[in-house]
Amino acid sequence: MPTPTPPPQPAADAPLTRGHKKRERTRRSLVDAALRLVARKEVGEIALLEVAAEAEVANGTIYNYFRTRDEVLEAVALTLANEFSDAISGLSANVHSGAQRLAIGVRMFILRAADDHPWANALLRIIHLDQAMRSRLAEHVLDDLRAGLAEGIFSYVDEGVALDLVVACTTGAMRAVVEGRQVAEHDVRVAEMILRALGATPARARKLAALPLPGTD
Known part of the structure; x- marks a missing residue:
């Protein structure tokens, strides 16, 4: 039986799609929000959902990008x-x-x-x-x-x-x-x-x- 041909992969330098750009914007918004929080308080006091609130995104959204405070x-x-x-x-x-x-x-x-x-x-x-x-x-x-x-x-x-x-x-x-x-x-x-x-x-x-x-x- 012939080996199946794998689906074509996008080129490494292919332009980002609209969905990828939106995802990058959201991730950067979360990182920037966490940066503002870290500037104001000790890192041990920051909760993951607090980052979501600071970034003004839904609580569930942050889990699409980060699972723990340490990852943020x-x-x-x-x-x-x-x-x-x-x-x-x-x-x-x-x-x-x-x-x-x-x-x-x-x-x-x-x-x-x-x-x-x-x-x-x-x-x-x-x-x-x-x-x-x-x-x-x-x-x-x-x-x-x-x-x-x-x-x-x-x-x-x-x-x-x-x-x-x-x-x-x-x-x-x-x-x-x-x-x-x-x-x-x-x-x-x-x-x-x-x-x-x-x-x-x-x-x-x-x-x-x-x-x-x-x-x-």
Whole structure:
């Protein structure tokens, strides 16, 4: 008996149908609603149906996209990590120094926290809970750490510790900004101290941290 021919599959780059677009809009609406809730309250206090109410969709609708609160929170975390990290990467595309790219990323996270406290609150509440978010952010940081080491600017001895240092200092600075504890040129000072901690000389760290951000010079 001949083997049945499987039905044709849509091309990977085929345009989304109207139904797919509507589904994506609804999913994004739910993620955005969860993001607003996370910015206002602790993640453990958020209920799945509360997300549906915030998004103004029927209670049953949310179960077509997420089964648990953790799934919603993971989607929020990945959205935060992907969108801002990709934006930073795009701005830094023509910067060839890993150390400089690292400084740019640190400063942009801190400046975004100053401009958008709800976004910063959401990121700070989720980053320590969601492994997928930490992994996504770590990809960019590790690339810059390794490049800075290869350039001879950094001289750290443990990559994992170096990664933790960058993330902890950056999120700590974001929290300081949200709580109103920042100092003048907070983003530049934090970036400079991180570069020095990673092995950059004081003069090099000061210079790289103070360079104009891409798109602002």
